[in-house]
Amino acid sequence: MKRLILVRHGKSSWEHNVEDKERPLLKRAYDDARLVINSFKNFVDFEFEIFTSYANRAKSSAEIFQNELNIPDKKFHIKREIYTFDVNELKSEIERLPNSVDNVMLFGHNPAITNFVNFFGSENYENIPTTGLVVLEFNSSSWNNIQPGITRLNLFPKNLRL
Numbered sequence: 001m002k003r004l005i006l007v008r009h010g011k012s013s014w015e016h017n018v019e020d021k022e023r024p025l026l027k028r029a030y031d032d033a034r035l036v037i038n039s040f041k042n043f044v045d046f047e048f049e050i051f052t053s054y055a056n057r058a059k060s061s062a063e064i065f066q067n068e069l070n071i072p073d074k075k076f077h078i079k080r081e082i083y084t085f086d087v088n089e090l091k092s093e094i095e096r097l098p099n100s101v102d103n104v105m106l107f108g109h110n111p112a113i114t115n116f117v118n119f120f121g122s123e124n125y126e127n128i129p130t131t132g133l134v135v136l137e138f139n140s141s142s143w144n145n146i147q148p149g150i151t152r153l154n155l156f157p158k159n160l161r162l
Helices: 027-040 056-069 087-095 112-120
Strands: 001-008 049-053 076-079 103-108 133-136 152-154
Touching: 001 027, 027 056, 049 056, 056 103, 056 152, 076 087, 076 152, 087 103, 087 112, 112 133
Parallel strands: 001 103, 049 076, 049 103
Antiparallel strands: 001 133, 133 152
C-alpha cells in the first residue's frame, strides 16, 4: 500500500515585489499549519518522508510540518519539479517517488493539488484551501502504477478553527 499526504502550501503574501517562487508566507499560514498539524497528530501512526516544491511558500510550509512532527532532515526532500500547477506534471513527479518509501507527505500548488486529489481520491473538492491536507491511500506497491484510491482524511484550517 502507498499513502500520499498532499498539502497545499500555506497562505502567501502578494505584497512583496518578488518572483512567484519567492513569495513568503503570511502569519496566518503559520497559525493554519499548527491547527492542521495538531489534528493530523491524532491520525498519523506511521513514518513518512516529506517532498516539497522549492518555492518559498511550499518549502516554508513543509519546514513547519517537519519541525512540529519531528521529521529528520534525511527524510526531507526539496524538488524543483514539484513546483508545478499542472496535474499531469505533478502525477509524473509522484510516479517518480522512490518505491522504498510507502508514506509520502507532498507540499505543492493549486490547481495541481486539487485536480490530483479529485482524480485519484474517492471524494471531490471544489478547492483544496491553503494549508489544506488530504490523505490518499492506494492499493499499490509502486508509485509508478497507482490507480485511483481512497480518500482517508481531509483537514482544512477553516473547519478546525474554533
